[in-house]
Amino acid sequence: MMSNSKESKSTYMREQPAGFLERVGVDYYRHLAKDAGIDKMSALTIDELPPDDTLRSIAENMTLLAAIIAFSVGALTTVVSVWIEWTFAGQLDQYTYYALYGGVVLLMLGVELLVLFWLGLKTVHGLACLTGHHRASDDPFLPGDDAVPNILARAALEVPDPVIHYLGIDPLKYISKSKLLLVGLLYKAKVILSSAAVKFVLVRMLGKGALRIGFIWVSVPITGIWDAFTLYKVTREARLRLFGNRLAHYLAKEIMTPELINKLSHKTKEGAVRAVANMVVLAQNYHPNMLVLLVKLSETLEIREDSNYDDWDEFLLLLDEVSVEEKYFLLDLLSIAAAFDGHLSRLEKHYLPEAFGELTGVYMQRIDTLKELLLTGQLHAAKALCKLDFQPG
Incomplete structure (x- = not known):
């Protein structure tokens, strides 16, 4: 362990x-x-x-x-x-x-x-x-x-x-x-x-x-x-914690496969951790669902050293440094992490559009839908929405 x-x-x-x-x-x-x-x-x-x-x-x-x-x-x-x-x-x-x-x-x-x-x-x-x-x-x-x-x-x-x-992530930043x-x-x-x-x-x-x-x-x-x-x-x-925990298992075991990980550049792997870390900070709490997702991602991607992963500006810069497909991968992960605690904070609503850009409407709708599925116990439908397919939205 x-x-x-x-x-x-x-x-x-x-x-x-x-x-x-x-x-x-x-x-x-x-x-x-x-x-x-x-x-x-x-x-x-x-x-x-x-x-x-x-x-x-x-x-x-x-x-x-x-x-x-x-x-x-x-x-x-x-x-x-x-x-x-x-x-x-x-x-x-x-x-x-x-x-x-x-x-x-x-x-x-x-x-x-x-x-x-x-x-x-x-x-x-x-x-x-x-x-x-x-x-x-x-x-x-x-x-x-x-x-x-x-x-x-x-x-x-x-x-x-x-x-x-x-x-090194500070949820109370x-x-x-x-x-x-x-x-x-x-x-x-x-x-x-x-x-x-x-x-x-x-x-x-x-x-x-x-x-x-x-x-x-x-x-x-x-x-x-x-x-x-x-x-x-x-x-x-x-129910929210249980369903979120199951989805974290699913993302780590069935989505983040060795084949998918091998496709990712080092920048994108770092960006994946930054995406979840920033949602932890912007949500202003350390909800267990986010902790499970963050821990497993860092293990799977072999990123375990303390760093300034919760810096939002650095995450935005990183989005411009990866390929277009990898950017969509990170935006998908960002939207999933934002929904994992069943709530969107004032800071999340303010900053997320800076990352989503012209796709803000699509991704914010995805977040709202995933939140509702988690809160109402529709686990299979939520699983279908947790895709990381390198496509926009």
Whole structure:
């Protein structure tokens, strides 16, 4: 594996080690894979997977079931705390009441989060099996300890992805420290905005006295909806990571064949790494899909030394130095990489036309289509769009 070599250690660095939640999630994910008895089965290719209609239907049904369970969990745990307030408010002395109410709320919140974490991991593992990611062993496409179970555990538990520095590429190159702080605060605010916060806002701010006591029951469906929405986002992100990972395998194994690589000039090989590296930087995040694509490309093309690969101006200059066919190859790869995280940032929308030139409309449409296919689980159609054929568009 690349991460075991002396050379790769100098090019790959994960700033933050896996935290407690990620480690627990990974352990449980691997337990699910082994418990299912399919961990040792051979990996499947995209062509061996069910057709898109079947994949999409099963994935949507799994998502719907998870959302229904999440709604039920949020609603039921809220009913308990609401019943305590409905029954004992004004009946007990203040200290006894608040001790009872606070203890019940904390207990129900713990049960709710525990069940939601379990549900998220179970659903993500089910989606992984659906897409052929049934093996719990480390993914050889990812260096260090950032294997498929890690990226899925982070998606299931809504743990932020770590900052990764690879080949000297800085994914936070265009993000100011103040923006980093704001993003961090917003993420923590999202985590804090759990059902407990929803209950508090509804109970304390929307009404007083008898009106408030009656209105607190509204927190039951609202908390359920919040939890269902959270699970929906988890499964949506997990699907994106799973499908993107499969496409990265496909590009590396079936598209980037030795025959194709032998056709590429050294400049074009360098340009391929630059194309993905710049999308990582312009996207302003290090999405696992992009990391897998970048790692495998650099391995396949034997480009492993740190360099200034994320310089956009140098990439534009390189496009003018390669042949016309090789330029189309790089533009194809650039458009695929731009779609891999399921989102186009403001910087990507601004800079991509500089590379695409008169073909901007064609390539931007290709990016939008590929993003939609990835987000909706149409893996076979997405595969067909990931072509590198040295032709425009």
